[in-house]
Amino acid sequence: MCESVGFTNVRTYIASGNVVFDSKLAEASVKSRLERCLKAYAGKPVGVAVRTSAELAQILAANPFKSAPANRTVAIFLDAPPPADALAHASGQRDEEMALGTREIYVHYNNGMADTKLKIPAAKTGTARNMNTVAKLVEMANE
Structure with a gap:
């Protein structure tokens, strides 16, 4: 799919939608091309989050946990950047820790995610990746 829209050096990481590739297009163009392909494939809209290798490295470096x-x-x-009051609107928080990033919300699940009741309305349309995955994507992007 990525190659069909002109991206090069395409590599995937685990079966959860992680793709690293080269493109000279702006983020908005990359996003719209991928979303169009995914909609044609899935028959419904599928959101895409795009980050450059430098942005991924910054996300990893800025991890407050x-x-x-x-x-x-x-x-x-x-x-987009999370609203400044995004964490104030979270519900179901028990022992989770949260922090705002540039265009991310960081969450540390002290007891794991399996039984969490945490809901963050500002993150409803986001997609989460753990720091092991982010680190691997940074490594792949720098290869």
């Missing part, structure tokens, strides 16, 4: 296990800390990727 670096001392926490990487598999229990996620970056929820958003299309």
Whole structure:
């Protein structure tokens, strides 16, 4: 799919929609091309989050929960900066820790995500990746 719209050096990582590729197009063009292809394939809209290799590296570096296990800390990727009051509107918080990023919301799930009741309305249309995945994508993007 990525190659069909002109992207090169395409590589995927695990079966959860992680794709690394080269493109000279602007983010909006990359996003719209992928979303059109995915809609044609799936028969319904599928959102896409796009980040450059430098942005992924910055997301990893800015992780406010670096001392926490990487598999229990996620970056929820958003299309735009989260509202300043995004965390105030979260509900169901127990022992989770949250922080705002540039176009991400970071969440550390102290006891894992399996039983969480946390809901963050500002993250409704986002997609989450744990820090192990972000680190692997940074590595792949720099190859």
